[in-house]
Structures are given as C-alpha cells and as structure tokens.
Amino acid sequence: MTDKQLPTWFDERIEAWLDDELSGSEAALFEARLATDPLLEREIERATRLGAQLQDLPGLQAPSSLSRNVMEITGNSFALPKLAFPAWGWSLGGACAAALALMVTLGPAVLPGGEPELQPTAQELAKARADLALALGYVDQAGNMAARQLGGQAGALTVRGLLEPARRLNSDGADTI
Amino acid sequence: MNTGCNLSFAGPYDGVMKRRFRRLVKEHQGQLFSLAYHLLGNSAEAEDVAQDVLVKLWQHLAGLEAERVKPWLLRVTRNACLDLLRRRRYSQAYVAETVGGEPLAVTETPLDRLSSSDLGQRLAQAIRELDEPFRSLVVLRDVEELNYQEIGQTLDLSDSQVKVYLHRARRKLRKRLGSELDD
Numbered sequence: 001m002t003d004k005q006l007p008t009w010f011d012e013r014i015e016a017w018l019d020d021e022l023s024g025s026e027a028a029l030f031e032a033r034l035a036t037d038p039l040l041e042r043e044i045e046r047a048t049r050l051g052a053q054l055q056d057l058p059g060l061q062a063p064s065s066l067s068r069n070v071m072e073i074t075g076n077s078f079a080l081p082k083l084a085f086p087a088w089g090w091s092l093g094g095a096c097a098a099a100l101a102l103m104v105t106l107g108p109a110v111l112p113g114g115e116p117e118l119q120p121t122a123q124e125l126a127k128a129r130a131d132l133a134l135a136l137g138y139v140d141q142a143g144n145m146a147a148r149q150l151g152g153q154a155g156a157l158t159v160r161g162l163l164e165p166a167r168r169l170n171s172d173g174a175d176t177i
Numbered sequence: 178m179n180t181g182c183n184l185s186f187a188g189p190y191d192g193v194m195k196r197r198f199r200r201l202v203k204e205h206q207g208q209l210f211s212l213a214y215h216l217l218g219n220s221a222e223a224e225d226v227a228q229d230v231l232v233k234l235w236q237h238l239a240g241l242e243a244e245r246v247k248p249w250l251l252r253v254t255r256n257a258c259l260d261l262l263r264r265r266r267y268s269q270a271y272v273a274e275t276v277g278g279e280p281l282a283v284t285e286t287p288l289d290r291l292s293s294s295d296l297g298q299r300l301a302q303a304i305r306e307l308d309e310p311f312r313s314l315v316v317l318r319d320v321e322e323l324n325y326q327e328i329g330q331t332l333d334l335s336d337s338q339v340k341v342y343l344h345r346a347r348r349k350l351r352k353r354l355g356s357e358l359d360d
Contacts, residue, residue, distance in 0.1 A: 011348070012344075012348065014348070014351075015343075015344035015347045015348055015351075016340075016344050019340070019344070021340060042359075043351070045358075045359075046351055046354075046355075046358035046359065047347065047348075047351050049358045049360075050300075050347060050350055050351050050354065050358055051347070053296060053297060053300050053358075054300070054315065054319035054320075054347075054350075055319065056297065057215075057297070057300070057301070057319060057320045058320075059207070059208075059211045059320055059321060059322075060207070060210060060211040060214050060215075061207055061210075061211075062206040062207045062209070062210035062211075062224075062227065063210070063220075063224060065224070066206050066210060066224055066227055066228060066231075067202050067203065067206055067231075069228055070202055070206075070228055070231040070232060070235075071199070071202070073228075073232050074198065074231075074232060074235040075195075
C-alpha cells in the first residue's frame, strides 16, 4: 500500500498546512517536500476534497413542534427560574408573600369584629384554621431560615416583626372559633 | 393592609425573563436540534434532547450571562447526546445478551439520507465512527460552523487543543475514506 510510504511527519501536518497554521520553518520544509513528492500531493488533494465534502454536510432546521412544546412546558410551570439573589432573600420573600396571601384571603373570615359578606360555617372555619396553621408552619420555617441568614438576634427580631400579624391572625381566629 | 413587606418576585421580572427566553429559543433551537441530530442520527431523539435542553435553559436562565448562553446550550446538548448514546449501547448489549444474536447494527441515519452522494454517505458514517471529542469537533466546526473559541468553550478545550484535535479528526476521516476521496 503506497499510503505507508508518506512519512508520518508530513502526513500529520497536511491539515495544518491547509489551514495555514504551520510555523515558517515547518511550512518551508513541508513545501520543499511537496515540490518533489507526488504522494504528499495526492494526500493534499484528498484532504481538500474531504474539506469540501464536510462543508456540504447540511445543517438542519428544527421542527416547528420543538419551540411550541418548549413554550407549553415552560409557560405552564409555576416555578420562576432561579434568580441570582441571596438565599435569605428568597426565605424572607417567601415568608412575606405567604403571610400576605393568607391575611388577604382568610383575614375577613377569621378576624374578630370583621363583617364578612359571606358567613362561613363552623366546619369551613375549622378547615380554614387548620390550613392556616399548616401554612404558618411553612412560613415559620422560612422565617427561621431567613433569621439565620440575617444573623443573630437582630435578624430574628426582624423576621418575627414581619410574621407577627400572621401569628396574631391565627390565634385571633382560634378565639373566634 | 400594610404588612410592611412589599417584595415581589413575579410580575415584571417574569415578563422580562419570558421575553428573553423566547428570543433565545428562536435564536438557538435550530443549532441545538442540528447538533443533536448529527450526533444521534435520529430525529425524534434529537427533538427530545433539544426540548429538554431548552427547558433546562428556562430553569437556569437568570444565572446565565448573555455571552455564556450559546456555549452552555451546546455543551448541555452534547452531554445529553453522549448520555443517550451510552444508554443506547448498554441497551443494545443487554438485548444481545438476553435475546441472543448480534447487537443491532447502527442503521441509516437522516444524515445519510440527506447526503445524496455515495461519498457523502460514507463520510456521514465515518463521522459517526469517530471517537469523542473528534466527532463533536467535526460536527461543531464543519457542520455548525462554530469558531475555535466557541468550540473550545463548548468542549472545555483551549483554542490550540481545538485546532490540533480538529486536524487529527480530519486526518482520521481522510485515512478512513482513503481512495474514495480520489476523483
């Protein structure tokens, strides 16, 4: 097989020579050989044809279903993407959001002295109170994490201050029932 | 009711991220699908991989700087394809062991069908037979036309490594095709 007659040093540098990436001295040596060696010339022709064939390989278009499916999946997800935000910020934010949501939705039903438009039954109130207690458990957990992140007593006091309305709401609700 | 807390994480932030995400999907989906297609040789699997990668992009979007998005997407796509190819090899070996007979041969791929010439089909097969990272290098450079820097970021290689490995990959292809490259 005639391929074996081409010295490896030259064979290994064909692609680099075609990309004009040989150093000056290497290029000079390579080109001196090329002037006298038909095997090297043939391999260069093969490499050139290979390059042309590679360029002809087709890039492909994505099917239209791809973006549609991706938008459906991400559009229906409730979780926001992760934000580059301190960990305690999420805990505190979550605690605030949960407390606010609970007070807005359940406040009229359980606050003493309030005049709700619809009077819930005792059973509904008990269920609401149980849900509220469970939710406050999660809020407490988030609050404690935030307090640890804020650091020490100051953090604990801050978080306690933020959560106090929700705690009061819960205990007032219990009195009502 | 004043709760003393006005933090809001959704709303405007959510809208901005969704717009950014839609733009990125439009910009990159073709390249991700094409890369997966050339590495896997299967349209349905390529679409599944591209879909999973774009969903991951949504989940990680806020932590990614704009200039890092493209190499991140390509890297995650390539890794997903390599995982899939590994699983495919294991399952083929398992089937061959339990059912008996030869492992399933790699069948004709879409790339083969798209390459109309005999040489094009042989080239597609020769690319599939390359080891990593040579196969990815050829696809990223010669099919997806990425520059050396982008390929380096995707494959975690230096520019000089990309050049050297790419030359090796092309030399392997040249040797494999041999006289088929003669006119």
